[in-house]
Amino acid sequence: MIANPIALIAEVTHRCPLGCVYCSNPLQLTRSKDELSTAEWQDVMAQSARLGVLHLHLTGGEPLARKDLEELVRFARSSGLYTNLITSGIGLSQRLKELVNAGLDHIQLSLQDAEEYSADLIAGAQAHQRKLQMGNRIRESGIAFTVNVVIHRQNIDHIDEIIALAESLGPQKLEIAHAQYYGWARKNALALLPSREQVRRSLETVEAARVRLEGKMRIDVVVPDYYARYPKACMGGWGRLQMVIDPSGRALPCHAAPIIPEMQFENIRERTLEWIWRESSSFRKFRGEEWMPQLCRSCERRQKDFGGCRCQAMLITGNPRATDPVCHFSPDHGLIEEFLARANGNAIHQSSESWTYRTLPHKARLGSRESNCY
Amino acid sequence: MSELAGTSRPCLAAGCRWTSGVERKTLVFPEGALRLRETAYAILDRCDGQRTVDEIIEQLRITYSAADPVTIKHDVIKFLGELHQKRLVDFR
Numbered sequence: 001m002i003a004n005p006i007a008l009i010a011e012v013t014h015r016c017p018l019g020c021v022y023c024s025n026p027l028q029l030t031r032s033k034d035e036l037s038t039a040e041w042q043d044v045m046a047q048s049a050r051l052g053v054l055h056l057h058l059t060g061g062e063p064l065a066r067k068d069l070e071e072l073v074r075f076a077r078s079s080g081l082y083t084n085l086i087t088s089g090i091g092l093s094q095r096l097k098e099l100v101n102a103g104l105d106h107i108q109l110s111l112q113d114a115e116e117y118s119a120d121l122i123a124g125a126q127a128h129q130r131k132l133q134m135g136n137r138i139r140e141s142g143i144a145f146t147v148n149v150v151i152h153r154q155n156i157d158h159i160d161e162i163i164a165l166a167e168s169l170g171p172q173k174l175e176i177a178h179a180q181y182y183g184w185a186r187k188n189a190l191a192l193l194p195s196r197e198q199v200r201r202s203l204e205t206v207e208a209a210r211v212r213l214e215g216k217m218r219i220d221v222v223v224p225d226y227y228a229r230y231p232k233a234c235m236g237g238w239g240r241l242q243m244v245i246d247p248s249g250r251a252l253p254c255h256a257a258p259i260i261p262e263m264q265f266e267n268i269r270e271r272t273l274e275w276i277w278r279e280s281s282s283f284r285k286f287r288g289e290e291w292m293p294q295l296c297r298s299c300e301r302r303q304k305d306f307g308g309c310r311c312q313a314m315l316i317t318g319n320p321r322a323t324d325p326v327c328h329f330s331p332d333h334g335l336i337e338e339f340l341a342r343a344n345g346n347a348i349h350q351s352s353e354s355w356t357y358r359t360l361p362h363k364a365r366l367g368s369r370e371s372n373c374y
Numbered sequence: 375m376s377e378l379a380g381t382s383r384p385c386l387a388a389g390c391r392w393t394s395g396v397e398r399k400t401l402v403f404p405e406g407a408l409r410l411r412e413t414a415y416a417i418l419d420r421c422d423g424q425r426t427v428d429e430i431i432e433q434l435r436i437t438y439s440a441a442d443p444v445t446i447k448h449d450v451i452k453f454l455g456e457l458h459q460k461r462l463v464d465f466r
Contacts, residue, residue, distance in 0.1 A: 006407070054393065054400070054407050080394045082402040106389045106404045144389020144404055172388060172461055173404070218461050220405075 002239075002278055002287075004052030008081075009244040011255065012041065012058055012072065015065035017090045019124030019357035020112065022150050022192055023184040025061065026258060029360050030247040038068040040269065042075045044245055047273040049079040053243075056081040061247065064091040070098045077103030084108060086148075089134035090127055096134075096141055106144040108175070109135055113154070114161035122154055124357040135169035145171040151202065151224075152179040152192035159202045163209045167217055174217055176206055178224035182256040182311060188355040193343035199227050226336055230301060231308025231324035238286035238310060243277060251276045253283055256311035260320045286310050286320075295323050295330070378427065382465040384454055385423030390462045403462055413438075417450055418457070423466050427454065 014029040036044070045056060056076050063069055064087060076083045084106045085099065092099075111131055113119035119128035138145050147166040149155070155162065159176070166174040178199075179185045179192055194202070203221070210219045225232045235242050235254045244252040250265045251273070257263060263285065266276045277283055286307075289297055296307040308324020316325045316339075317332045325332040390403040399415045401408045410418060416437065420430045431450050435443050457463040 054402055082391075082393075082407075084404060105391070105402075108404075142388065144387075146404060215458075 005048070005241060005243045005277055006053060007055040007057065007242040008044070008048040008053045009057045009059060009242060009255065010041065010044070011060055011244065011246050012036075012063050012069070013065045013247050014061040014360065016060055016062040016088070016358070017065075017125055018062070018088050018127055019359055020150075021122060021124070021184060021188045021355045021357060022152055022179040023358040024180050024182040024255065025358065026183050026256070027187065028258075029061075029358075031360065032065075034248045035066075036245075036247065036249045036269075038071055040249065041068075041072055044249075044268050044273060045072070045076045045079050045081060047268075048243070049081055051274050051277065054082055055084060057084045057086060059086040062088050062090065064088075064095065070095065070102045073099055073104050074102040077105075082106075086110075088123075088127060089131045089138075090125075092134050093130075093137065096137055100141050100143050104143060106146065107138050108146040108148050109138060109169075109171075110148050110150070111135075111162070111165065112149070114158045114165045118155065118158070132165075132169070135171070139170040145169075146173040146175055147171045148175040148177060150177050150179050151194075152185075153194040153198065154192065156194045156198045156202050159205045160209075163206070163213075163219070167213065170217075172218060173220060175220045175222070176202075177222035180222075181226065182259075182315070184356065184358040186315060189339075190343055191355045193226065193340070194224070195344050196227060196340070199224055225309075225312075225326050226340060228326055229328045231305050231312070231326040233305045234309035234312070234324075237306040239277070239283035240287065240306070243273070243283075251280070251282075253286070254309070254311055256309075257282070259311055260314050262320075291321060293321060293323055299329070378451060378455060378458070378465070380428035380431075381426050383423050383426050384421040384430070384458075384463050384465055386418070386421060387461050387464045401462065408462075413449075414453060417453055418463075421454075421463060427451070 013035055014025060015032055063085060073083055082105050085104055086108045089109045109131065111119065112122040116128040120126050147169060149162050163174065181189050185192060206219060206221055213219065238253045244255045245268060246252060249267045249269045251268055252265055263282055265282050266280045289302060292307050296302050308327060310320045312326065313322040313324050314320040316335050322332060323330040325336050390401060393400045393402050399410050401410060416434060417430065420433060431447050434446050434450065438446060454463055
């Protein structure tokens, strides 16, 4: 018997006013005309609640790019879902009150850095000041509030200042999340990967702050997995706890899964959520231990990290069935070491001048006209 | 847990609520959910920001009259302390 999913990650749109260079959205973004309608999203929510899902994470892109967000939140809440909005805060000022009234449970606001110039450079937009204003408004509204900052080489040495800034906004929680190298972040990895020494120092800083702020602001850390000894338990295991629905309705076991070329994904326009979860070949493919290489199958950590991330195995080794090469037991681990050496060596030369901002196809800028696939 | 005086009034922290419907004994919050045992539920259900810790203990001693009253007090304080650490409970 397959356990029910507990969380649904709804990428309601790929439209976004920012162009963050660390974005883990796919390089091939969904256009607005292909997005699910209000009624289709509501149907997905109702189905997921019936299937036992507790949490709905509204993400994107920027969910506020959808005019029907309030309607979606109200529906989600009435279906019994715990509703979390993951947002840049841009476009929130006129809508915060209505969203809170609609029953939104939690807001996660992203910041890019502690200081305006650098933050806006990373986002590719003038957003930092508006985000700070929104942070204050969110706190005043009384809704549960998390600040999230994605960490990489361009901001990792400002962690102290980032923590202080977050503290001044007064959220219950700060999430220090090292970039995950998929999508646009992977494309920009040489400009984003911090050095081993930077990572070490930053973790020390965060640990000290965690102790200092105990009981006031909780700090959660997502560690940089290229520097870890063991892989992350990607999505808590393939088809085990969570389901991603992309803007066009494709159901994904992991938001990066479409990079695995042999895979076909079902669309909730054609199949029920329950059928996709239980029966679809995509969700069954890497579920459990059957698919695992011998190395993982005989490893005592297989119930902890589930063999790591299939998409990362694909990106780095070309084989989605391989042990996640982040694992130091992996025969392909040398590829990670090589990449780290290259990134560390490149630190001085590769900077913000040569990175690619996340853009929708019709907005593609000069200088970022590489092919939009892996 | 210096904050946990008998006169403080525990309540569910921001972002933490009961699920609606039949699964009422499940507490949901930004990071996850907790399905509570009967006794844990009995404690948390009384954390409404009105009752004090002492009042909650007193009520539970009446409800669970067969249990050792010292153990009840100990358990309530320990449980609320743990949930405060996890930021699921605040005190007024």
